[in-house]
Amino acid sequence: MASAIRAHVSAVVLLAVPTMVVVLLSVVPIFFVFSDSLGGTANEGVGLANYERFTTSIFAKQTWFSITLAALVSIVSVGLVAPFTYLLTGLPKTWQSLWLIYLLAQISLSEVLIAFAWQILLSNTTGITQVFIWSGLMTSTSSLTPSFGAVVVALTYLSVPFAVLVLYPSFSRLDRRVVEAARTLGASSVRAFMTIVLPMMTKPIMTALMTLFILNLGAIIVPQILGRPRHWTLAVHITDQALFQFNTAFASALAIILLILSAAMLVFLRRYGQTASR
C-alpha cells in the first residue's frame, strides 16, 4: 500500500517537471500573445478589434494563400518522397545510410542560405535558366525569381528531407513479400506500388503531409526572398506587422490565428488519417 502511494507520488513528481516546462515556455507566452492581441495601437482599449480587422482586410486572403501554399508544397513533397523512400528502403543498408546522411546534412543547412542559393540558381544569368535555354525550354534569358514557382520549388527542397525522415521508418518495415505477392498476381512494379504500397502506407503518408503542412504554414524566409509581396505568407506579415509596422497587437492577433489554423488542421488530418487507414 505504502509503496503504491510512493510510486504514485513519484509519478506525479516526474510528470510535474515537464508540465512546468511546457507551461512556462509555451502556455504562458501564448497567453501573453493572446492578451496582447486584444489591445489596440492607439489606446483603443481592450477588445476584438484586431480580429475584426483581420476578417475585413487583405490578411484573410493572404491566410488563404498560406494554406494553399503549404498544402501544395506538402503534397508535391510527399508525392516525390513516397516513391523515393520506397526505392531507398529496397537498397542495401550501406546505400540507405549514405542517402540518409546526405539528407540529414540538408537539414543542417541554413534556410537563408538555401533561399539565396535558389535565388542565384533561378536568376537570369546562371544555372537553371541557362540549362533551360540550352535545352530549348526557354528562348531568352529572364529571371525565374521572384515568382510563385520559385517559392514552391525552394520550399519543396526544404521539405523533402523531413518527408523522408517521417516516411523512412514505416517504409523500411514494409514486408516486401507483400509487394512480391502482387507481382506474382500480375501487377507491374508501378501497379504494385500504387495498389499495394500506397494504401498500406496511408497512415505514415498522412503524418508526413501533416508535418509538412504545419512546417510550411510557418514559412517565412523563402517567400520573402523568392516571392513577391503577394506571395507573402501569414508568417511574413506577422514579422512585418511586429517589426516594421510597430503594430504588435495586430501581429499577436495574426499569430493566434495561425496557431488556431495549425491546431485545426492537425485535428482534421488526424481524424481523416485514421478513417482512411482503417
Next chain:
Amino acid sequence: MSGLRISAVSKSFGQFAALRDIDLDFDSGELVTFLGPSGCGKTTLLRIVSGLETADTGQIVLKGEDVTYRPTHLRNIGMVFQSLAMFPHLTVAENIAYGLRLRGMSREKSKKRVGDLLELVQLPGIENNSVSTLSGGQKQRVAIARALALEPDLFLLDEPMSALDANLRDDMQIELRKLQQSLGVTTIVVTHDQTEAMTLSDTIVVLGNTCVQQVGSPIEIYKMPKNRFVAEFVGAGNFLLGVLADRSTVTVGGESFRIGSAAPDVSVGASVTVLCRPEELVVVQGDETVLPNSLPAKVTFIRDIGHTVEILLDLKGQELLSIMAPRDCPDVRVGQDVNVRFPPEHCRAMLA
C-alpha cells in the same frame, strides 16, 4: 509434356554461391518438392522459377516457352509465400480477386470466381472478413485461393506450412495434395520437412551444398539414397563404414557384410558407408548363435511408446537405433549384450 525445365542454372550473391549448375525437368501436373536444410538454395531456386530473382546463368523453360528473362508479372504463376503475404488493407474477397481485377475481369464475374475458390479451399462465406481476423489455417487457405485464382501454369509454395501447428499441418498437407491432384497444376513446394515432402510429392529434389543431391520418388529417396547427405537428411539411419569388395559385399572391420544394393557412382575398392534404416535393424538375444551380417552390441536405452519400441544400442562407441514392432521385439533389458542384425536386402552402400 514438360511442365518446367531448369537447365544449368547458377546463382551467386556476391562471393556466396547459392546454386551451382542446377538441371531439372518436370512433367506437367507433377508435384515436386525442393527438400533441403536451410541455406541450401531451395528458396532461391523457387524465386528464380518465379522471376522474383534472376539466375546468373542458365535457362527456365515453362510449358515449352523460355521465360528466363520474363518479368514475374507476365509469367502466369501463382505463389504462396512463407509469410503468406496477405494484403492487410484488403478484405478476403479483395485479396483473392486482386489478380482477377488486374486482368480486367468484371466485378460480377470475379465475385463468382472468388466464391468458387473459397468453396474449393473449404472456407465459403468469409468474403467480407478482414484478413487480420483470420486464423493461421484460414490465412493459409486464402493465400492458396489467391494464388490459384488466375489458373496459373505453375503453382509455387515456399515453406507453406511452417506457420501452422503440427496437427493442422498434417491435415493441410493431405488437403493440399488432393487439391493439387484435382486441379492437375504443375506445383513446386519448398520445404525442409521430410515428412511434408514424403506426403505431398510425386518427385522430391534433395538440395544440399548448392547442388542437386538426388531426384526421385519419395520411396526411392528414402530406400535408395544416392549418398550419405540424402540418407541423413531424409529419415534416420544407422551407418557402418567399410570398403566395397564387390557389388553385393562390403568389408566392415575385416568381416564380410552382405548388402542389397550399392549407389551407382560407387566403384569396387572405394570407401563406403553402409546404411540400414532403424525399422530394418533387428535386435537378437545375445546368447543365440551369431548370425551372418550381425554385430555384438549393448542395449543402452529402451523407449516403449506402445505402437513401436525404440532400442538404442552401443556398438564399440557408435550409437545405433532399432525401431521394432512390439510383437517382434525380443525381451531385452538395458545393459544386456545382444546381437544386431543388418538384413542384407535392407543394406545400401554409398559414398562415405
